Amino acid sequence: MLTRRTLLLSLPPLALAGCGFELRRTPQLPFSRLALQGFTPRSPLLEELRRTLAPTVQVVEDVAQAEAVLQAVLDRREKSVNASTAAGQVRGVQLRVRFDFRLTSPAGRELIGETALQLARDMTYSETFALAKEQEEAQLYQAMQSDIVLQLMRRIAQLKKPAG
DSSP, rough: OOOHHHHHHHHHHHHHHHTTOOOOOOOOOOOOOOEEEEEOOOHHHHHHHHHHTTEEEEEOOOOOGGGGGEEEEEEEEEEEEEEETTTTEEEEEEEEEEEEEEEOOTTEEEEEEEEEEEEEEEEEOOOOGGGHHHHHHHHHHHHHHHHHHHHHHHHHHHHHOOOO
């Protein structure tokens, strides 16, 4: 038996389902085994990529076992001052994450040519709140890194299944 309250609580999800709303999820990739090359050993982007791939794609070390090879050409984080006072105190910085990659078949056939993904965020800075700003910087880098991984996944998901 439906009560008025139960009916009212079930309306928002039903309305969202009817409009086509769907939570963003990791795109389905056209292969099940991927080799990752060219990353620095402790790359935060590599670790996030491994976590994102884990449920559906097996990361393999041997290129011969892979269906595709993701090669990191450039994986860099940068920070530059974009605002300062007349006395030379930093008031603003820009954080940038850049990831250049290419995707090939194990035989070396190019599936996605060299592509650059780059994000930048501006952040105010104050020496008074240096510790908090350091934490904010880490959170911004993490958010940009997650966004780059999702962009990368969407690009790869647009491919047809590699033939060799």
